[in-house]
Amino acid sequence: MIPAKDESTRIAATVRAARAIPHVDLVVVVDDGSADDTQHIARAAGAVVVRHSVNRGKASAMETGASVVAMRDAPDGPRRLLLFLDADLGETAVGVAPLVDAVLAGTADCAIAVLPPQPGAGGRGIVVGKARRAIARATGWLPTQPLSGQRCLTREAFEAAVPLAAGWGVETGMTIDLLVQGFTLVEVPCDLRHRASSNDLGGQLHRAAQYRDVMLAAAVRRARGVRVGTRQLGDRPTEQAPGRPYRAVATG
Numbered sequence: 001m002i003p004a005k006d007e008s009t010r011i012a013a014t015v016r017a018a019r020a021i022p023h024v025d026l027v028v029v030v031d032d033g034s035a036d037d038t039q040h041i042a043r044a045a046g047a048v049v050v051r052h053s054v055n056r057g058k059a060s061a062m063e064t065g066a067s068v069v070a071m072r073d074a075p076d077g078p079r080r081l082l083l084f085l086d087a088d089l090g091e092t093a094v095g096v097a098p099l100v101d102a103v104l105a106g107t108a109d110c111a112i113a114v115l116p117p118q119p120g121a122g123g124r125g126i127v128v129g130k131a132r133r134a135i136a137r138a139t140g141w142l143p144t145q146p147l148s149g150q151r152c153l154t155r156e157a158f159e160a161a162v163p164l165a166a167g168w169g170v171e172t173g174m175t176i177d178l179l180v181q182g183f184t185l186v187e188v189p190c191d192l193r194h195r196a197s198s199n200d201l202g203g204q205l206h207r208a209a210q211y212r213d214v215m216l217a218a219a220v221r222r223a224r225g226v227r228v229g230t231r232q233l234g235d236r237p238t239e240q241a242p243g244r245p246y247r248a249v250a251t252g
Contacts, residue, residue, distance in 0.1 A: 001069065002029045002047070003061035004087035008036040015045035017093035018085055023100050026080065027067050029087075038087075046117075048072070058149075059164035066158055083152045088195040095191040099152035108186035108245045109157040110178055111145070113150035115192045126211045131172045134218035138227040139179040139248040144187050147171050147210070157183050168210040169217030176221050179248040180228055186245040199245040 002018065004011055011029065018027045029042040034057030043049045050068055052061065066082055081103055085093050102111035131146035149171060160181050165173025176241050178185060221227070228248040 001062065001065035001082060002027065002042075002085050002087050003032055003058050003065065004029055004034065004038050004042065004141045005055060006034045006036050007087040008034070008038050008041050010088045010090050011038050011042045012045040013090040014085065014087055014093045015042055015047045017089065017091045018083075019046055021083070021097050021100060023081075023104065024083065025074060026069065027118060030065045030068075032056060032058070032061040047048060059166050061172045062164060062170065066155075070155075079112050079155045081152055081154060082158050084149060086149050086194050089150075089192055090194075092191065092193045096150050096152070097149065098188045098190055102186055102188055103152045104155060107161045107184075109183040110153035110174075110185045111153060112145070112148050112175075112185060112187050113190040113192060114145050114187045115148065115150075115190065115194075118193065127207055127214060128197055130211060130218075131214045134172055134214065135175050135179075138176045138218075138221060139183070139247060140228060141175075141179060141246045143175065143185075146175060147214075148187075150190065150192065153178075165213070165217035165220070167213035167216075169213035169215075172214050173217035173221065176218075176226060179246070180226055182247065184245045184247040187243065189243075 002014060004130060014199045015027055015029065018024060027047045027049040031039040031042070031049060031051040033052050039049050039051050050069065062084060069080055069082060081100065083096065083100060085096060087220055099111040099113055102108055128147055128195045132142055135146055157178055160183065161174045164170045175185065186194045
């Protein structure tokens with residue numbers, strides 16, 4: 001499932017790459033109020049396209065896409081996994097295949113891509129650090145890339161995380177909500193490239209919006225007491241080994 005806004009230059013390559021991922025038999029693009037030809041280009045590339053007439057934000061696009069997938073599941077068959085991809089991955093989107101493998105194998109309920117360093121990235125890690133600390137305070141887990149939007153998860157996990165946190169806080173909120181409810185998460189290295197935000201004014205405004213939304217997602221959960229009790233946490237030093245699935249709630 002690919003949320004997209006004004007991605008006419010990259011969406012076709014992303015859709016084609018997504019269709020080439022093993023086990024993927026349906027690619028849904030949610031055009032979130034684009035002013036360009038994103039919807040038409042995505043449809044021509046082979047995606048099922050649904051459009052928001054106005055921009056509603058990433059969380060709303062993800063929820064819409066999940067609903068479309070649900071409507072296309074076979075009535076008497078298993079429910080599809082949900083694989084979320086950023087629209088600007090282009091041909092590298094095929095590199096998320098290990099996420100699908102991890103969830104299909106039962107390694108985790110949600111697999112999150114860890115991307116290599118991105119050329120041209122202008123941030124200083126402030127937003128990432130804020131998200132990491134918020135997740136760690138609530139669940140005991142210190143993820144490597146808490147803002148990664150490339151995620152594969154079971155339908156049960158997704159439904160447990162709904163309603164999603166608004167704006168750029170969606171990944172932080174989802175991670176906290178899933179771990180608090182006892183789902184297992186794992187980070188998986190994936191060879192992906194996307195359009196990194198630069199250090200110009202546009203990039204700085206983007207990171208400011210990210211910081212605001214991450215803080216809001218964390219604050220809302222803190223106010224509601226959404227966190228794992230200290231005595232419920234598992235063996236964190238062991239479970240946080242790189243690449244090892246993490247489940248915040250102890251099972252034994």
